[in-house]
Amino acid sequence: MASDVEKVVKLFQRRETQEAFGEWIVQLARKIHERPEDIVWFFxxxxxxxxxxxxxxxFERITKDLSPEELFELAxxxxxxxxxxxxxxxxxxxxxRRKIEKFRRIEEKLKRIGVI
Known part of the structure; x- marks a missing residue:
């Protein structure tokens, strides 16, 4: 997956790719009645x-074998x-709360249209 991300990052260095992605985000935002910057924020x-x-x-893996005193010292x-x-x-x-509500609202809308 990391190599896929690297490929996309390289593509984003091109202006036309940035514009195409920007257009896609705007269309997606319009479809679910959200602002484009909120879609980017969501991802x-x-x-x-x-x-x-x-x-x-x-953290759970590291702390599972610690005594309560050691956990306290770590905290x-x-x-x-x-x-x-x-x-x-x-x-x-x-x-x-506001951010969680916003996240869940956008998540629900994106699930409804099959994006996530």
Whole structure:
């Protein structure tokens, strides 16, 4: 699959390929009554979620044999290395809900027309 992705990336270096893909995205967006940038966002989110799933599986594999104390130490180390979040919890939850609803809405529409 990686080689297929590389081939597509090479094709995207050509202007006419970018335009053709852009036209396809616009047509798809019109068909499901969404904005083209939301379609692109959806596929970017799908890719991120696949990455998160892989990381979660790796984390579960690493931590399954750890004692509770070792898990706690690992959590503390990870928390220390995490970036600081300056927004309120309420705003973060609201934004997350909005994105999840948007993702599910677009996903349902794309499934209905057979794209995914």
């Amino acid at each position: 970017e989110e799908m890719r991120k979620r696949e990455g998160w799933d892989e990381k979660l599986e790796e 503390v180390r990870e928390a220390e290395n995490a970036p600081e979040i300056r927004e309120s919890t309420e705003k973060l939850i609201t934004d997350a």
